Amino acid sequence: QVQLVESGGGLVQAGGSLRLSCAASATISGIYIMGWYRQAPGAQRERVATIISGGGSTTYADSVKGRFTISRDAAKNTVYLHMTNLKPEDTAVYYCSVHMGPRDYWGQGTQVTVSS
Numbered sequence: 001q002v003q004l005v006e007s008g009g010g011l012v013q014a015g016g017s018l019r020l021s022c023a024a025s026a027t028i029s030g031i032y033i034m035g036w037y038r039q040a041p042g043a044q045r046e047r048v049a050t051i052i053s054g055g056g057s058t059t060y061a062d063s064v065k066g067r068f069t070i071s072r073d074a075a076k077n078t079v080y081l082h083m084t085n086l087k088p089e090d091t092a093v094y095y096c097s098v099h100m101g102p103r104d105y106w107g108q109g110t111q112v113t114v115s116s
Contacts, residue, residue, distance in 0.1 A: 002026060002105040004096045009110030016114070017084045022096030022107055024077040028053075033099040034079045036070060038092035038112075048094070049081060064090075086114045 003025035012018055020036065028034075035050035049070035050059045058070055069082040079096060091114050096107040 002028060002098055002100075004098065004105055004107035006094065006096050006107040006110040009094060009112045011113045011115065012086055014087055014114055014116050016086050017082070018086065018112060020081040020083070020094055020096075020110060020112070022079045022081075024079075024098065027077055028098060028100070030100065034070075034072060035097045035099065036079075036081045036094055037097060038090075038094045040092040043092075045095075046092075051079065083112075086112075088114045088116045090114050 004022055006020060006022050008018060008020040010018065032053045033050050036048040037045050038048050039045045046061060048061050048064055049068055051070045051072055060068060067083065067085045070079065071082070072079040091112060093109040093111050095109045098105045
């Protein structure tokens, strides 16, 4: 069982920055993907960014490309989402996820609100 805890959300003005953190309860080994997703009220869950074990490959949604950066610290069992030039449309609950084969693990989410 993998437990994930997100932190770092909050209220920020448009153009500002935030760094989200996702800490795993235990060391994750093997081939896996960690990702950040977000869901705004009334909207579908959206993939924001992913990073593959080893940190060699990342993906980003077009809407955040060039503004967000996903990274990980294996020693700390933590994945980060560095968000810059935030826009009101980035407002959502952000969820951390680990994908291992057929299993998905999700954190509780952290609210990001960007004021215009």
